[in-house]
Amino acid sequence: MTTDLALLTTAAAQWDAAAKDMESVQKTYNSQVRNVGIDDQWQGVARTFAQLANTRTYEQYTAAATEARAIASLLRDAHAQFVDLRGKLKAAVAEAAEKDMKIDDNGKATWTKRNDPGVKNDPDAATAIPKAEAAWTERIADFVQQFDDADQGVKLALAAATQDSDPNDGIDHGFNAKAEGDIEVVEGRRQAELATKLNSTGHLNDKEMAEMRRLFRDNGKNKEFSQTLLNTLGSANTIKFTNKMNDLAYFDDKKHKDDYLSLEKGMAVSLATGTRAPDFKGQDGKPLKYGSAAYTKAYQDWLKSPDARFYNHWREDLRKTGIDQYKLKAATEKTNVIAMGHDQKVRGYQGLLTLMQQGGSYSPQFLADVTDDMVAAEKKDKNLWDLHGTFEGKNDGWFANDPVDAALGIMSRDPDTATAYLDPGAGGKDAQHRNNERLNYFLHDRDWDVTNTTKWNGNIEHRAGDTEDKDSRVGLGAALEAAATGREPGSPVGKPGPHSEGQARVMQDTIATLDLEKGGQKIHPNLQQPVGHALVDYVADTHEISKGRIGEFGRSAGKTDIWSDNGRSHITVPPDSLIRVMRGAAENDSIFAQLYEAERFYGAEALVKAAKEPGVGRENWAVPIQDTAGALGTLNAIGADKYLDQRDDKAQWANDMSKHAYHVGGTPITMIPIVGDEAQRVLDEATYAWAKDVISEADLIAQKKLDANRAAGIDGTNELIDSWAKERKIPAKIQTNEEWQENPALANLKMAAGQESAVRRNNALDALGRH
Numbered sequence: 203m204t205t206d207l208a209l210l211t212t213a214a215a216q217w218d219a220a221a222k223d224m225e226s227v228q229k230t231y232n233s234q235v236r237n238v239g240i241d242d243q244w245q246g247v248a249r250t251f252a253q254l255a256n257t258r259t260y261e262q263y264t265a266a267a268t269e270a271r272a273i274a275s276l277l278r279d280a281h282a283q284f285v286d287l288r289g290k291l292k293a294a295v296a297e298a299a300e301k302d303m304k305i306d307d308n309g310k311a312t313w314t315k316r317n318d319p320g321v322k323n324d325p326d327a328a329t330a331i332p333k334a335e336a337a338w339t340e341r342i343a344d345f346v347q348q349f350d351d352a353d354q355g356v357k358l359a360l361a362a363a364t365q366d367s368d369p370n371d372g373i374d375h376g377f378n379a380k381a382e383g384d385i386e387v388v389e390g391r392r393q394a395e396l397a398t399k400l401n402s403t404g405h406l407n408d409k410e411m412a413e414m415r416r417l418f419r420d421n422g423k424n425k426e427f428s429q430t431l432l433n434t435l436g437s438a439n440t441i442k443f444t445n446k447m448n449d450l451a452y453f454d455d456k457k458h459k460d461d462y463l464s465l466e467k468g469m470a471v472s473l474a475t476g477t478r479a480p481d482f483k484g485q486d487g488k489p490l491k492y493g494s495a496a497y498t499k500a501y502q503d504w505l506k507s508p509d510a511r512f513y514n515h516w517r518e519d520l521r522k523t524g525i526d527q528y529k530l531k532a533a534t535e536k537t538n539v540i541a542m543g544h545d546q547k548v549r550g551y552q553g554l555l556t557l558m559q560q561g562g563s564y565s566p567q568f569l570a571d572v573t574d575d576m577v578a579a580e581k582k583d584k585n586l587w588d589l590h591g592t593f594e595g596k597n598d599g600w601f602a603n604d605p606v607d608a609a610l611g612i613m614s615r616d617p618d619t620a621t622a623y624l625d626p627g628a629g630g631k632d633a634q635h636r637n638n639e640r641l642n643y644f645l646h647d648r649d650w651d652v653t654n655t656t657k658w659n660g661n662i663e664h665r666a667g668d669t670e671d672k673d674s675r676v677g678l679g680a681a682l683e684a685a686a687t688g689r690e691p692g693s694p695v696g697k698p699g700p701h702s703e704g705q706a707r708v709m710q711d712t713i714a715t716l717d718l719e720k721g722g723q724k725i726h727p728n729l730q731q732p733v734g735h736a737l738v739d740y741v742a743d744t745h746e747i748s749k750g751r752i753g754e755f756g757r758s759a760g761k762t763d764i765w766s767d768n769g770r771s772h773i774t775v776p777p778d779s780l781i782r783v784m785r786g787a788a789e790n791d792s793i794f795a796q797l798y799e800a801e802r803f804y805g806a807e808a809l810v811k812a813a814k815e816p817g818v819g820r821e822n823w824a825v826p827i828q829d830t831a832g833a834l835g836t837l838n839a840i841g842a843d844k845y846l847d848q849r850d851d852k853a854q855w856a857n858d859m860s861k862h863a864y865h866v867g868g869t870p871i872t873m874i875p876i877v878g879d880e881a882q883r884v885l886d887e888a889t890y891a892w893a894k895d896v897i898s899e900a901d902l903i904a905q906k907k908l909d910a911n912r913a914a915g916i917d918g919t920n921e922l923i924d925s926w927a928k929e930r931k932i933p934a935k936i937q938t939n940e941e942w943q944e945n946p947a948l949a950n951l952k953m954a955a956g957q958e959s960a961v962r963r964n965n966a967l968d969a970l971g972r973h
Contacts, residue, residue: 203288210281217274221267228263236260258373265367265377272363275383280356283385287352291345303338309346311338351420359388386421390430393417397435397443397469404446404454411461418468428476429512437516438523441550443469444557448601449531463560470561477513479567480504492566493622493704501567517571524551525579525586532601537591546589548603551576555605558612566619573609573623577643580606584649585668592653594673603671604652610644611677613684620685625704626711628763641708645715650674679732682712686736694872695735698742698804699770706764706771709740713775713783722782723970730786734793737784738800741875743772745804747780748836748962749829778969785840785970791859794844798837798892799874802922805830806881806888809926820947827951828958831919834895835959838915839966841896842903846972859893880929887925892918899963903972913959920952 236256295305302314313331321327363381366373382388396414400406406414421427432440444466451462482490482500490497504510527547534544554572558564580586593603602608613620624644627637651668658664680691686709688702689695701709712733716722725733737744764771788794808830813822841859848855877885895915902908913919924934927948936945967973 203291207281207284207288210277210284214274214277214281217270217277221270221274224263224267224270228260228267231263232260258371261379262373262377265379265381269363269378269381272378272381272383273360276356276359276363276385279359279383279385280352283352283356284349287345287349291342291349294341294345298338298342303335305338305342309339309342311335311342348420351416354416355385355389355420358392359385362388362392384426386424386427387430389417389421390427391434393421393427393431394434397431398439401439401442401446404450411465414465415461415468418465418472422468422471423475425475425478428472431472432476432516433512436523437520437554438526438550440469440473440557441523441528441553444553445528445530445548448556452600453531453535466557467560470557470559471563473557474561474564474568477516477568478565479513480509491622492570492619493625513568517575520550520554520572521575521579524549524554524575526550528553530601532593532598533589533591536593536598548589548601549587549605551579551605552587552602555602555608555612556600559600559602559608562612562615564612566616566622569609569613569619570623573606573613576606576609577640580649587652588654588668589652590654590656592671594671599673604650604674604677606648607650607673607675607677609677610681614677614680614691615684617684617688617690620681621688621702621704621708624681624685624708626707628703628707641711642715644678645712646718673728675726675728679729682708682729683732683735686712687739689739691732692735695739695800695875698739698800698875701740701771702769703764703766703771706766706773709736710764710773710775712736713773713779716783716786717775717779720778720782722779723785725783725786725789727789730788730790731793733783734787734790734796735873737787738796738873738875740773741800741804744780744784745801745808745829745833747773747775748777748833748966777965781836781840781966781969784837785843788840788844791855794841795859796873798834798841801830801833801837802888802892802918803875803877803881803885805833806884806922806926807877809922810878810880810884810929816947820951824951824954827923827955830922831913831916831955832958832962834892834919835913835915835961835963836966838896838899838913838959839963839970839972841893842900842915843967843970843972845896845900846904859896884922884925884929887928888918888921890918890921894918903967909960910964911957911960913956913963916952916956916959919955919959923948923952923955 236259298305298311303311304314305311311334313335315321316331321331324330359382363378363383365378366376367379367381368376382391393414396406396410396417399410400414417427435443447462447466447469451459451466455462479501482497482504484490484496490500505514526549528550530548530553533546533548537544537546551572558572587604587606589603592598593601610620613623624641625638626641650670652674653671654668655666656663657666683689683691686701686705688705713722716725716729716733762774764773766772784797788797805826808826812826816823845855895918898915898917899908899913902914908914927934927945932948933945934948935943964973
């Protein structure tokens with residue numbers, strides 16, 4: 203902390219001066235000594251040997267100057283790193299002091315308020331104080347570790363700079379004509395050397411393993427290090443390194459699994475760093491958004507620049523090595539066949555995406571480019587990724603046997619990237635106006651069968667067709683949810699929307715594509731949850747669409763394009779398509795409960811926002827009540843269809859569904875849209891098990907006793923109305939002619955609600971083919 207770091211820059215200046223001195227002496231040597239050796243007056247063997255010696259001496263002066271300048275550069279680099287790290291460490295110590303933490307000379311943190319009276323009487327202090335001290339001690343230790351890592355890097359670079367660049371030239375301990383003046387470049391070369399050794403031998407000693415960890419830890423986010431490492435290895439050896447790490451981690455040396463996977467993660471971080479496209483900015487200095495026309499132009503211009511040389515080369519190389527085949531023990535050891543597949547190899551892209559799954563922070567452009575390149579490859583050979591064996595689940599799902607799906611899963615970690623990549627766009631010439639076919643390809647056209655199967659004929663095993671694995675479309679589902687909602691998959695819903703144009707287009711096209719040929723009721727099991735989560739986030743739109751009324755959302759035919767207002771975009775799909783897709787997602791019990799609860803929550807919010815006065819014809823209250831009743835009627839029909847499709851114990855299904863209700867804790871509050879306090883009170887009061895309404899409708903459908911003009915499953919809606927009325931202090935009963943009877947105003951509202959629920963239920967049953 204007290205070392206005079208300026209000595210490093212002083213030494214650097216002296217090394218620069220030494221380089222100039224070497225060049226000055228070299229000129230003198232050249233004119234007064236070397237020229238004598240090449241004078242035509244001197245002939246014979248002696249002249250030949252003299253020329254050779256003089257040339258080598260002359261080259262040593264050049265090498266000495268190169269080495270001196272490299273050392274000067276390294277010292278300046280070291281100075282910059284140490285100054286930066288010391289500044290961060292001092293800032294951390296100062297911040298600790300502000301929070302009453304004293305950092306001793308060993309980096310240990312101690313809270314200075316331990317003996318305050320208030321602290322002594324605090325029952326939580328005994329655990330909270332040591333925890334806080336440990337956190338600060340660890341933070342300081344991290345900075346110290348960074349110092350040590352940087353110091354090791356400087357030591358490595360200085361040692362490399364002073365190596366004899368040509369040990370076979372007959373000059374002992376000669377100067378380094380190839381000395382490198384960038385610490386990170388030296389470290390990148392060293393890491394490539396270690397990785398190459400590990401690839402070929404499958405083993406590094408403890409010191410070398412520690413060095414690899416240090417190099418990744420210190421430099422993973424450094425562009426020069428990462429590009430040097432990747433460029434030195436090449437894409438093929440990077441893939442081989444990944445495969446070797448997984449061979450060791452999962453088969454050959456399981457006890458050191460974490461060590462190998464940490465190296466793989468380090469390589470993934472370096473891959474993300476080395477392939478990151480610049481953060482392009484517009485003329486106003488603001489970042490350009492990936493997917494925008496301005497970004498695309500900036501990217502295309504950058505590809506033509508020298509700065510993109512590494513990116514272009516690596517991507518072009520990867521297009522070849524990505525479809526080449528490589529050895530991987532998982533491919534041969536995890537086969538589920540007897541006579542086939544035991545010598546099968548994996549594709550390079552499968553190894554690459556296995557690697558990429560270990561890291562993050564990939565640039566949107568690199569993710570898109572790699573995914574597009576894989577799609578282009580598989581369109582030429584639909585069986586490109588096919589393998590024998592199962593690579594799914596907790597134990598075996600680590601291997602990206604479907605690298606395209608894996609890429610989409612990685613993309614879902616950055617919702618903006620997922621949106622821009624899958625956004626079908628606007629203005630295209632096809633019926634859906636698409637100018638981007640990616641979403642349609644993944645949902646409709648792609649061959650997802652990547653698992654080879656066999657069949658037996660007697661005692662001979664024959665090739666059969668291929669099929670999906672259990673993890674099929676998991677990445678696509680995650681990307682869809684992220685792209686349509688702008689949230690990471692499975693994250694809390696919050697308030698419904700708002701949605702950007704791109705997000706709404708993704709949702710619109712997802713529903714349209716899933717419902718091609720009215721097939722929305724059959725959604726792949728691995729897409730049901732993500733599609734359902736997205737539908738919950740669009741409850742404000744689905745609430746409106748199911749009305750089928752005139753307006754921006756369209757009538758029964760819906761609209762082709764989304765509509766936007768004040769930066770908020772909305773879907774406009776036909777009600778029938780929406781209903782079928784909701785039914786498809788609702789095949790997942792938890793999703794059906796979330797859809798139902800989302801509508802109850804949204805309906806309650808609409809009720810409490812109704813005007814204080816009912817209006818001349820009570821329209822101020824009737825409209826939100828009927829809309830909510832109708833939306834719940836739609837969901838009752840969806841639930842009834844689901845209930846009637848049950849082949850097992852329907853009573854057990856009903857019992858299980860009741861457990862999913864929000865008020866019994868079955869549906870996490872985080873997966874339901876947030877509402878205001880008043881609406882929350884209405885919901886907390888209305889605890890009727892809505893699954894009973896679903897069953898009431900289903901039973902009458904089964905008995906063919908359904909009243910076309912009256913809803914059977916209306917009790918839950920009526921309870922919601924009663925709870926709202928109670929919150930509004932509207933009397934449930936009034937006294938007439940000395941008798942108490944139900945408030946006629948509420949009775950009329952409930953009657954209208956029942957009628958609207960029946961209408962929308964009937965429409966939904968028609969859409970589902972139940973009529």
